[in-house]
Amino acid sequence: MQLSLTLNGEARTIEIEPDAMLLDVVRSLGLTGAKEGCGVGVCGLCMMVINELPVSACIYVAALAAGKDVWTVEGLTARDPALLEAFVVEEGMQCGICTPGQVVSTYTLKRECPNATEEQAREYMAGNLCRCTGYVSITSSVMKYLASEAR
Ligand code: FES
Ligand code: FES
Known part of the structure; x- marks a missing residue:
C-alpha cells in the first residue's frame, strides 16, 4: 500500500507493508536516528513527533501516519x-x-x-x-x- 505523509517538512509517498511499524519504515528511508530498543513502547529509543505529539514509533502502525506531520530527530x-x-x-x-x-x-x-x-x-x-x-x-x-x- 502507499503511505502519503509529511516527513521532516517534506511531502512523501512511500510504498509500505500494511502492518509495517513507523520505526521500520522511517529507518528504511535512511533516517536511522531513532533506534529499536525494547520494541514494546517502554524505553523511548524510538521516539518521533507526529502532529507535534511524541510517539513510540516501534508500536505505531505506519499506515496511521497517513496525512500526518512526522518529525524525526534528524529533522x-x-x-x-x-x-x-x-x-x-x-x-x-x-x-x-x-x-x-x-x-x-x-x-x-x-x-x-x-x-x-x-x-x-x-x-x-x-x-x-x-x-x-x-x-x-x-x-x-x-x-x-x-x-x-x-x-
Ligand atoms: S523501542 Fe523501546 S519504546 Fe520503542
Ligand atoms: S544508554 Fe548510553 S547514553 Fe543513554
Whole structure:
C-alpha cells in the first residue's frame, strides 16, 4: 500500500507493508536516528513527533501516519540546532544509544511545558531510559534547551 505523509517538512509517498511499524519504515528511508530498543513502547529509543505529539514509533502502525506531520530527530535538530547544542554543551550522553529519543522528548517537553521545573522535566522524561548515565547530565541538557530561545 502507499503511505502519503509529511516527513521532516517534506511531502512523501512511500510504498509500505500494511502492518509495517513507523520505526521500520522511517529507518528504511535512511533516517536511522531513532533506534529499536525494547520494541514494546517502554524505553523511548524510538521516539518521533507526529502532529507535534511524541510517539513510540516501534508500536505505531505506519499506515496511521497517513496525512500526518512526522518529525524525526534528524529533522528536529536541523530545524532547531539549539536542541542538539544543549546535549553537546551539557554532555548529555555517554554511549549515545538513548540520545535521539532523549532529544525528541526534550523537544516535545518545550512545546508542551516550556516553563517546566527540573522535577517536572524529570517526570516528563521518565519514559526515556538510559543505561549509562545517572540522568544528571541529561537533565542539565533538557533544562538548557528549555532556557533557550524557542524556534
Ligand atoms: S523501542 Fe520503542 S519504546 Fe523501546
Ligand atoms: S547514553 Fe548510553 S544508554 Fe543513554
